[in-house]
Amino acid sequence: MTPFSESSIPIAVFDRTAWTPLLELSAREVFDIMLSTRLRAFDKSADLNDGEFTALVGLAGSLCGVLSIRCNDQAARIMASKMLGMPEEEVDNDSWDALGEIANMIAGNFKGKLSGIGNHCMLSVPTIIVGTDYETRSVRGGNMIEVVFEFEGKPLWVSLELHE
């Protein structure tokens, strides 16, 4: 990673109005290019029990926080299947890896769209959580953007939680 002094980091100023469409666009581009899938907004009420797989990618530097994507087991398997061009039945633990990689690409794509921020924000390697019975709590106050897409008829949550 490129070292940078704390004083030289341009701190991003949270702007929900501008950033929500950028997050949406980042996710749509990744799904379009890597999965040949056009994401649409989820227009029903989304049940978090439909999201037992969560991939988290940390951001540090001018943006500090966590980007997460969440979906159910079948959706994760279909994602891996589409990414790898192989039948869904042949997807093994690849579904976890695929979900993490998608989160990673959305995070990288998003920060790249914030002018002047990309050079000063680092990404962690992805972490996968399996299960629905968990809570995340930030150490410090923050802001959250969440968009819910429809993927194969099921909800797909894409969230960005930023710390102050």
Next chain:
Amino acid sequence: MSQIRALIVDDSSVMRKIVERSLRQAGLDLSSVMEAGNGAEALGILDANPVDLILSDINMPVMDGLEFVRQLQTVEKLRGVPVVMITTEGSESNVVQALSLGAKGYIRKPFTPDQVKEHVLPVLGL
């Protein structure tokens, strides 16, 4: 060029498979494809297995792609092997650093097979 021996370095096994598929779709005649999950593992493989092309992620645990390229330049027999970075980072500085350390090109994720072709063939002189 005759058959190509490639090494793909990425902590994601899914991404390694996608890169291999993209190389084949680019028309490369691959005689062997080796995989490593990080830079340190890749150096171990390269110690005993010569390759013609390396594609490496930047953001990896244990040894990241920048350190991997730096280490490659210290080993005479590996110095000339073309390395193409594949990165999620929206960071120009990491890319510039990778190129200054000796990488011959880079591909930004997400990518299409055509983009892999466009960036890989020139570094192989094809």
